[in-house]
């Protein structure tokens with residue numbers, strides 16, 4: 001085997017993995033070895049090499065010198081015969097993006113542990129996982145990397161066709177809970193690590209139809225033989241990372257379905273949405289991907305203006321998959337849509353930054369958000385999802401349902417699903433080719449929604465399927481939208497235009513709001529309003545008790561300096577959205593809505 005890794009938990013208490021890499025035919029003048037700077041799917045330079053604690057090399061004769069070739073590069077040589085490089089790697093990042101090891105479990109992505117032998121990356125790679133530390137007695141192994149040796153769920157040897165495949169199959173090691181289900185004839189596993197009291201049979205019953213809805217969108221046969229959901233359940237956490245045959249997820253314990261609870265709680269619905277999202281990525285971004293990711297340059301940023309299509313459209317289909325599968329009802333789906341609209345409307349930056357720019361700059365903007373993010377930037381996830389919604393409903397309406405976003409993504413899949421890479425203009429060109437009679441309308445939509453900052457035609461898109469977009473002010477700090485608001489809606493009350501963080505510190509000051517116009521800044525420590533002490537709990541209540549146009553005197557500490565500002569309260573912005581069915585919708589619009597939400601029954 002050209003490149004062979006031996007991975008073992010070396011010292012779980014010190015969070016150290018040991019990795020021994022053997023290169024059979026190293027470059028005799030000096031074999032370069034590099035650890036990736038980022039992990040595909042998470043667009044930020046993370047410099048995983050900083051976690052390498054020790055590293056040394058030897059060949060058949062003895063020790064081989066290791067020269068440095070940069071922050072993530074070692075050059076071993078000269079050497080004779082096979083080269084062996086041994087490294088210890090610190091693994092104490094409890095996220096889906098890196099590696100983690102303690103006495104309860106181990107998790108790793110190849111990008112954190114497996115040095116790339118430059119020049120050999122296109123050849124086969126083997127990985128032998130050994131569990132010989134006493135702490136790991138009884139541990140099992142979950143991964144989708146193809147196994148060539150050892151019993152299922154045990155340690156053994158695994159093989160990848162190349163380095164790109166090797167690093168796309170994370171490993172979970174431990175005493176996880178395990179359940180499985182079948183979707184469209186394909187075997188799916190779920191493993192859950194952590195202290196949990198959850199109904200995994202229920203989870204499988206709900207995941208199966210969601211997976212089937214996504215499989216049917218692209219065709220009966222999914223592009224993998226089996227699929228694995230690997231879940232880490234913790235006290236507080238949320239996130240996922242997509243891989244070609246699996247996903248790594250982190251969630252709160254309470255997000256998982258609890259035994260004896262029949263309803264789908266908000267938390268469980270979010271978790272199902274996360275599963276649906278990462279699963280959809282098995283098509284959209286893992287195989288159908290921007291051309292700039294073919295191949296991935298794992299050592300520098302890969303800029304694409306298409307993340308709105310790969311993350312935003314995936315976000316559109318994640319919740320849509322929940323209702324199309326019948327796991328949630330349409331009313332529950334409208335609530336999710338209303339919340340997404342609310343998130344976008346509450347960001348002034350949607351009028352400043354276009355989606356193609358937000359996509360291109362994800363590395364330095366979305367992934368490195370500061371206090372000004374909502375004023376200057378837009379999320380290609382949430383606004384991208386709404387672009388997907390608008391494009392879908394407008395296409396259905398304009399073409400009498402001969403075309404839809406489903407058809408666009410099916411066409412993209414047919415053309416570039418082989419991994420050859422979607423060009424930067426590929427999504428728009430595909431939509432135009434499918435609806436040539438509406439080319440001008442589509443071009444104008446892309447100009448405004450993707451390349452510009454025009455208001456999205458949400459209300460008219462929803463009207464085409466007999467739905468109404470309703471807007472109202474927020475009822476309080478915890479109001480995420482999606483619901484009518486009920487008795488707590490008190491429009492006409494004062495608003496300061498801030499988000500207050502812990503201890504009364506201003507986390508965000510929104511452009512154009514009362515606080516901004518008065519001169520307040522994010523980071524200011526609010527201490528008094530109208531000469532009376534305020535804290536984060538009382539501020540919103542007291543501001544809401546006053547009518548708009550009231551002038552309030554605010555005392556803050558900016559750094560260690562006391563400052564006073566006079567702010568004129570504004571009416572609360574009607575940026576909280578909820579969506580409902582229009583009782584006066586035409587029968588045609590209602591029928592269209594049913595075909596949109598239940599395509600398999602159409």
Ligand code: ZN
Nearest residue numbers: 277281311314
């Ligand atoms: Zn995603």
